[in-house]
Amino acid sequence: MAKETKGEPKELTVEQKLKTLFQLQTMVSEIDKIKTLRGELPLEVQDLEDEIIGLSTRIDKIKSEVDSLKSAIAGKRVEIETSKAAVDKYKSQQDNVRNNREYDFLTKEIEFQTLEIELCEKRIKEFSAEEQEKSAEVATSTAALNERQKDLDQKKSELEEIVSETKQEEEKLREKAKDLETKIEPRLLQSFKRIRKNSRNGLGIVYVQRDACGGCFNKIPPQRQLDIRSRKKVIVCEYCGRIMIDPELAGIQFEVKVEEVVATPTKRAPKRKMTDA
Known part of the structure; x- marks a missing residue:
């Protein structure tokens, strides 16, 4: 008979697996609450940062275009001065022409330079x-950029404040969740994460509530409820795909309302009159 190796982790029963999985669900739900507390701030900060980068790029591009326009204006002014000098030159040459042909040529050059x-x-x-x-x-x-920068600074400040308040608590929860994950077999853990990812409320495991699935609230057949309570195997909701456990395993106790039964007086049979024989 093989001896059990010391320090080797014992395989968990189905009940222990489900309980550990539910504890993990509790941890990640608390982390989700912290993320919800932060709200849309991280996304808003990211959007503002992207917008600021876009505005900065746009401003740089426009400034480059302005510089090109200034250079073009300076170039045209140089051309004007060159053309004016040419006009003055041709006008002075007109005074010393020897024939009409030279005069007409200089006149056309003056007109060309004037144009x-x-x-x-x-x-x-x-x-x-x-x-x-x-x-x-x-x-x-630039004005829009300055406004967005102010908004970004404010949003970052708000986000940092919330993060600083919840960082320690979140780290503790993440450590506990990580520790719990090591106790769950990889296949079951992967299935749980996949179910949780596809779930709107982020719940991968739920407990039965009044004969119905705690996730989609569809009715569960009696035999399936017995299987869930027996804790012998992992039961998945056939409608929403969530893992189901009984409330007792989740540490939930429902209050049972006992209705008072009002006793109704019983009617007595009417007494029969005794008749003389």
Whole structure:
């Protein structure tokens, strides 16, 4: 006969497994309550951080466009000065022409450079208007960025306050939950986590309430109730898939209301009159 190795964990009975699983459910439910207490703050913080990154990127891009417009305006002003110098040059050359052909050529060059000046001035107006529009957009986006940053700082402060209040309690619960998980066989634990994940209220194991499943509240047949109370095997609700246990194993006691029965007076049979023989 093989001797039992010292320190080797004993295999839990089905009842012990179910009890341990219910204790784990209690721990993770408490952790869920802490998360609910934090509410949507973590998501709000994440959304604000993403929005701030988006605004910062947008502002940088617009500023780059403004710089490009300023460079373009400066370039057009240089072109204007070059064209003006060319006009002055051609006008001075007109005074010393030897024939009409040279005069006409210089006249056309002056007209061309004048048109170039007008076109550059038009472009400068367009670029300046666009630059003002972009600069105004930068100012608006910067103001929005500052507002979002204030909101983010406030939300982070609120979140940090809540986390600091619940961090210690959550860590203790997580440690207990982790310890309980080591006592449950991996297959059952994986099934429990899968059921819990697919459940709206996060319950993977429930106790029977008034002959019905504590998760979906569908009626449980009498024979199945006996199987649950016997604690010989893991019973799953055929409707919602949650693991079911009896209330006693969960430490729940329902109050049984005893209705007072009002005694109704019994009717006596009427006495028969004695007749003389």
